[in-house]
Amino acid sequence: MKDADNRVSATRKDDPMLLCQISDLHVKEPGSLCYGVVDSAAALRACVDHIVRLPQRPDVVVATGDLTDFGRPREYRHLRELLAPLPMPVYLMPGNHDDRDALRAAFPDHAYLRATSPHIQYAFDAGPLHVLALDTTVPGEGGGALDAPRLDWLEQKLAEAGGRPVVILMHHAPFPVGIGHIDSIGLADPEPLAAIVRRHPNVERVLCGHLHRPIQARFAGTIASTCPSPAHQVLLEFGPDAPNAFTLEPPAFQLHRWEPRFGLVSHMAFIGRFDGPYPFHDPTGALLE
Ligand SMILES: [Fe+2]
Ligand SMILES: [Fe+2]
Numbered sequence: 001m002k003d004a005d006n007r008v009s010a011t012r013k014d015d016p017m018l019l020c021q022i023s024d025l026h027v028k029e030p031g032s033l034c035y036g037v038v039d040s041a042a043a044l045r046a047c048v049d050h051i052v053r054l055p056q057r058p059d060v061v062v063a064t065g066d067l068t069d070f071g072r073p074r075e076y077r078h079l080r081e082l083l084a085p086l087p088m089p090v091y092l093m094p095g096n097h098d099d100r101d102a103l104r105a106a107f108p109d110h111a112y113l114r115a116t117s118p119h120i121q122y123a124f125d126a127g128p129l130h131v132l133a134l135d136t137t138v139p140g141e142g143g144g145a146l147d148a149p150r151l152d153w154l155e156q157k158l159a160e161a162g163g164r165p166v167v168i169l170m171h172h173a174p175f176p177v178g179i180g181h182i183d184s185i186g187l188a189d190p191e192p193l194a195a196i197v198r199r200h201p202n203v204e205r206v207l208c209g210h211l212h213r214p215i216q217a218r219f220a221g222t223i224a225s226t227c228p229s230p231a232h233q234v235l236l237e238f239g240p241d242a243p244n245a246f247t248l249e250p251p252a253f254q255l256h257r258w259e260p261r262f263g264l265v266s267h268m269a270f271i272g273r274f275d276g277p278y279p280f281h282d283p284t285g286a287l288l289e
Helices: 040-053 073-083 100-106 148-161 191-198
Strands: 017-022 060-064 090-093 122-126 129-133 166-170 203-208 215-219 222-226 252-259 263-270
Touching (some): 040 073, 060 166, 060 203, 090 129, 203 252, 203 263
Parallel strands (some): 017 060, 166 203, 203 222
Antiparallel strands (some): 215 222
């Protein structure tokens, strides 16, 4: 993991750019399992290994919150060890399971974590993309909020972007997903955020975490989406009484690829080692039906 304060400058304006999103890592102290079941450290190790082995190396990795399970210093030290093999810049964001002070203390070389206070909001460039990280967390609460200072910062940064393509990162998603227990700890009053985003058609995406599932929605004239976890996924069952439960569905992360002739195209990558690849033709070279 490089010092993420270096700008992501490997790409030229006309090159594709690959932004990798991981989320909801829920790292615990060594030897502890999430809910007594999930080895989130092993899950993140597999995720990092998968990213390192990708045929095209991402230019940057962003982690959209719930980096640790309880926001404890030892958990952040463990997180740091687990992320260390990543050779590209890594940007970290808090989620409702995190603690801002403990996060900052464990990553003193990540100066962007101190760009604003008390919230952790920052901006960086990734190739032609201008990335704005919003802090939706409310200490001690599961749900998220964006108050006037945080939204004013967003307005200012969008003005400074000057029409460049923008990606907004935030932990809580600004839309309900229909799964009662997680909607009950969603983002309070997303309308002021929507009003700002609506005025800026250069916002390509709002990339979120928190949901432990891949979900997309139209939001304020752009696309908002959530990222699966490398560890546990939220049970896909709708309704106000949906069980507050998780499953061990296949873990995954997202790859958002900037294509200069088109824009941003988002992929989901399952984590693991799978059979294949097999060619789409037989050994004689004939195409198979
Ligand atoms: Fe989470
Ligand atoms: Fe969360």
